[in-house]
Amino acid sequence: MSENLEDLKFDKEHEWLRVEGDIATVGISDYAQDQLGEVVYLDLPSAGDSLIAGETFGEIESVKSVSELYSPVSGEVVEVNEDIDGAPENVNSDPYGAGWMVKVRLADPSQLDSLMSAEEYESFVANEA
Amino acid sequence: MPEGLARTPLYEEHIALGARMVTFAGFEMPVQYAGIIEEHRAVRDSAGVFDICHMAEFRVNGFGAFDALQRLVTNDLHRTDELGRAVYTVMCDEDGGIIDDLIVYHTGELEYLVIANASNRDTDVDWIEAHLPAGVEFVDESDRTGLIALQGPRAVEIITELAGASPPKRFRVGEARLDGRVPVLLARTGYTGEDGVEIVCAASDAVAVWRLLLSFPEVSPCGLGARDTLRLEAGYPLHGVDMDRSVDPVSAGLSWVVRMGKGEFIGREAIARIEEKGPARRLTGIRVDDGIPRHGFAVLRDGEPVGSVASGSFSPTLEHGIATAYLPVALTEPGTMLQVEIRRKTVAASVVAMPFVTETSLKH
16 A cells, blocks of 8 residues: 555445545545456445445446445435546556545544544454455 | 365466466366456457366277267267367257367367366266267376467467467367477367467476467466456357256257257257257347346346346456346347346346457457
């Protein structure tokens, strides 16, 4: 993980969040995209949809596999990455940048407390591998 | 190593290349190296090399070899009368059920090489041995034989350089020596829809052949993942997924490998009945734009289930979902509108002609 990930939070399902004010941007980690392989299709929610912490909010598919996307937090989707439909490979090439998926207005900012820091996530992944 | 798993002679090569390994047909096999799409494109654009040493090789020889094989397979083995010719065929039971699909190569006087699916090796051995008359020798050469495929528009020029001569023409086989030292059989066959060769060698020479091929910078190592997407785009059925013993060759779209005029063969009467009546279902190509169809997903017509996905994948060449399914014959016309149930969603699908991809280095 060479990027500056200090401002990111992670969950155990390998999603990341970047919080700015009451808006969280959500994507999947570099480890997750590597495990999945080349991403070819994403099924994401629409702006206005409500996400619930710990529940699925979409699906991500590579040539050989399908994974559910789990929302690390509850809240309303305020923006969906429209570019990713035509360029799902961005999830592989730039998981923390152009590969972002949705922006969510946090319903309960205290949910952030249960998430991992980049450092904690790194050791979580090391243990999982 | 998990108990009971076999390795090909190229196992260490795969590990050294950083391959991701999976279990397939009882073997630890590479599913991908750089990535399935990248490897797929390498084969469509340049050349790729595949470890297919897991596949089964049988040698059948003796004065009765021709008659015995002619009775076992549906295609006409007379098409290989000229030494060095090969045919693609299926081998059926008495009900016309497909036991396996094979390529039979006429490799020598009174001698045939049969290449079969790894997952059917034991079944094939039992079936063939049970139907061979005394005096025909059958040898399962799988363990001591290596098989490596070189496929793609650059494959022929590469193998020509390595062998010092042009490879045999399409669906022919011949001896060669790679780099002036490694004795091989070059078969101008493949499972990708591209031109290329399948290289048969001693298992002990497999590493040497593999390394010679990869010494060309235009050759990429390719795993089973790309092999599957390439063969599906090319419309080649996979035994165990697109067909099995519960399916006859007519329904599987393989009437072209059944030659009724050749005389007796196992399954002939059953297949003749199906041909006369017309099959109830046929293996059909489907296109899906809004999602990726996968094995087992329901196929619907006006919301009613009419079949299920056999092979399904993302097509790296077409950049949308493609699939095969057994559908009622009335729904097999290209353009027919269908739906596929992708987990919680029902998405639009349409029937398309197979092969899905025709613009390749092979003339379809």
